[in-house]
Amino acid sequence: MNSLAGKVLFTAISVLYPLIIYCGLEFFGLSPRRLSLLLLSLAFFHFLNFTRNKSSLDRWRMIVLVMLVLVCAVVAFAADNILFVKFYPVLVNLSLLAFFAFTLWRPPNFAFRMALLGDKALKDSPSKNAVENYCRKVTIVWCFFFVFNSVVATFTVFMGSDKIWSLYNGLISYIFVGLIFAVEYLVRKKVQRKMQSYVPVCDLEQSSRPEGALVSFEADGVDNKTWRDFVSDVSKVRYHLEARENTPWILHCEDSYFFTVALLAMLQSGRKALVTANRQDAFIKEIRKPEYGFLTDEPFAGGAATMIQDVLAENVAGGPVKFDKFDKSKAEMVMYTSGTTGEPKAVYKLFMQFENELFELVKVFGNDWVNRKVFSTVNHHHIYGLLFTALLPIATGLPFRRHRIDFPTEFANLLGTSAVVASSPAFLKRLAAETNQPIGFECAPIIYSSGGPLPVEVAQKASELTGFWPMEIYGSTETGGIAYRQSKNGAVWTPFEVCKMSVAENGCLNIKSSYILEEDGFTTGDLVDLYDDGRFLLKGRSDSIVKIEEKRISLPEVENRLKQTGLVRDVRVVPMVGKRQYLAAAIVLNDAGLEKFAGSPKLAINNYFHDYLLQFIENTVSPKKWRYLEELPQNTEGKIRMRDVQALFNLAESSNFKILKFRREPGVWTGKILFPSTSDYYDGHFPEFKLLPAVVQVDMVLRIARNFLDVPKALSKIHRTKFAGPILPDVPVILNVKYDAESAKVSFTYTHVPAAENDVPKILSNGSLTMNSEESLG
C-alpha cells in the first residue's frame, strides 16, 4: 500500500462501497457472507493506514474504527447478515465526527489545519486568530453534519431497502457534502472581504497594490496621491539620498504624505532616519552633526536643509523605479523624547520594532478598519502618530489624510466618511467641551486616544457625540504600545499579546515584548497593580517626567534650560492643573539676573525667559506662570517639595503683593511679603502717608491661610487685633500664620524683617481669627 495506486484504490472502494454492495446484491446475487469480504479488506486497508499514522490521537480513532469494521465484517460473515455489511458508512461518519470534535477540543481545529496546509503564510499573519475562529465554526458545522448523516445512515441500514441505503449513502450524502463545501466557499469569500489586508512595510513592493489605489488625500481632494504617485515619489527621494554619501538624515515634514514618502525612502535606502517633531533652530543644531542631512517640507532658517518638494520636482533622468523590500532588522531610526537627565533623549529604534508592533495592532484592531480612511489629530513624529497615521495606513492600504485635524469643528466635514481617527485626550477634551449635539456621523468613526489618560467623563461625552467610545492605547516611545482599554469596561488595561508584564523592584511596570530590544525589558516610570492574567491598573507616575496636554516634558530639562541663561541661581518647575495643564516656574535670580532685570516689570522678565525657552521646547510645555523669589520654599530637612511650590502658584499673584520667600510646616506658614507702593491696597487711605490698612492685613492672612494651610473658607469671628506699627510700601515684612484645626483658630503676626540674625523682630501687628469649620463640611 505504499503506492499512489493503492491509495486511490482504497479511497475508491471506500467511496463507492454503497454502490458496489448494491450491485453485488442486485446484479450478481452475492451473499452477505461474500460481500463481507469487501468489508474485511477495508478493515485491512484502514489498519495499514493507521500503522503509518504518527499522531497518537488518530491512532486511537483508527484502532476503534478498524476494530468496529472488523467486528461488522466478522459478524456479517458468520451470520451471513446484510445489516452488518451496511454499517460501514455509519462507522466512517462516526469516526470522522470523533476526529473533528476532538480537534475542537484540542486546537488547531480541523478546518484550520487544512487552511494552514493550504496557505503557509497564514501562520505568521495578523489575521491568524480571526481565520482560526472562522475555521472553528466551519468545523462545528461539519460535526453537526456528521451527526445528522450518521443518524440517517443508521436509519437506512434498518429500513431494509438496499436501494434506498445505497442511494442515500452512495449519492445523496455525497451531494450534501458537496453543498456544504459550496456554501462554505461563498461564506468564506464574504468573510475575507471583511478582513483587513496587510503587507509588512519592509515587504512592500511596487506590485503590492494596484497603481490607482488611493494612498493619501487632502480635505479638498485636489492633492490626492495614488500608489503610483507614492512609488514614484519614494523612488525620487531614494535617488536623491543614494546620490549622496551614506549619512543619517534628520526628518521633519508637517505633511503626512511627504513624511511617509521620505521615511520609506530613507528606510529602503538604508539611511538612518532621525525623526523629530521639534524643529526649533537650536534643537536641530544640537542633534545635528556636520555631515547629517535634513529633509523637511517647510523652509528652515537655522542651517542647510533639503526641501522634499524640490527633490520631488527634480527630473530624474531615466533609471528604473527604486522601490523594494528592505531588511527590517537593519533599518535604523531615532525618535526623541524628553529624558530625565534634562537633555532631550534620543531613543534608538530598529525598524523591526515598529514592524512587530504593527503586526500586533493589525491583529487586535485590523478587522475594524476595513474600507475606512485614516485621520489624525496627533503628530506623526511621535511614536503613536507614526504608527497609527503613517505606517499602519501604508501597511494596510488604508488612505490617510495629509494634514492633521486641528479643530473639533472639522469633524463636521467627515460626516459621510468611515473614519479611523488617531486622537489624544487633549483633542477629545476640547471636542467634549465645544460640542453639544451628537455630530451625526453616518458611520461612527473609530477613535483611538493615546498620550495620556483619557478621563472617563470625556470618553463618555465623546461616545455620545460620535457614537464610539474611544479606545485608549497605553505605551511610550521606548516600549511602543503596551496595552489598550475602553474605559466603559473599567480602568483595567489589557496588554497586547506579545507584551509580558512584571513589576519592577520600584513598583513600576516592566514590559518585555517582541518590539523591545532590551533583554531585561523596559521599566516604565508608571506605578502599577498587576493582575495574574497580565491585565493591570496604573497608579500614577513615579518620576519627574510629566505630561502637559499629552506632551511629555521632563521638569529637569526645563529647569536646566532656564539655568543656561546664566541669570538664574535656583529654579523649580512644577506641573499645574487648572482649566488646562501647564507648567509654572519659581525662579531665584542670581546677581547677574537681579542686575539685568532691575526696574523691569514682571511681564518683561516672564517674556525674556519664555522667549529663551522657545528655542528649545514647544510653547505648550513652556511655563505659563512665573514667580521670582528670594529663595525656594524648603522644609526643615532642606527639601524643596513640589506641592509647596504648587501651592504658591495656586495663590494668584497680583501687582498688589509679592511673596518673596516662605516656609510651610504643618499648621504654620512663615513668609516674607512685599506690598509695593503701586499697590491698590493703599488707595483712599492717607494719600500723603501710605500704610497698609488693617482690613488688607487681615485679608492677606485669610488668603495665605486658605491657600497654604487648608483652612475652611468662611470666617466666623475676628478676635483682638493689635496694631503696633505701620506696614510701609516697598518695605518687606515677615508674616507668620498659624492654624489650629481643633479650635479652628488662625493666629497671625506681622513683624519687621530682622536686620541681623539675632535681632529680636519688632512686631507690627498681631491677632487671631476663628474660622467656621462647620461650613467647610457642608
Add this chain to the structure above:
Amino acid sequence: MEDLNNRIKNVIIESLELEDITPADIVDSAPIFGKNEKGEGLGLDSIDALELGIAIKDKFGVSFSSEKEETKKHFASVDALAAYISEHSKG
C-alpha cells in the same frame, strides 16, 4: 471699536487666567498666538487657542468656521478679532 477691543482683551485675560498681563499690555495689532518680528504678541499656544475660541463664542455669541485657515485669520490680532465679532454679532 475701542470698547470692544478692551472687552476682548479682558476675555483673553480672564478665560486663559493670564497672570501679570493687563489689557494695556496687549497691543491691538499684535499677534495673539506667537509673536511678530518686533517681538510683540501674547505668545499663546494651540491649547489656549481652543480655550479662547470657546470663550469668545460664549461671550460674543459668534462661532468660527471649521476651515482652519480662515479661523486662523480671525485670531490674528485683537483688531482682527474685533472686526470679525462686530461683523458677525449684528446679524
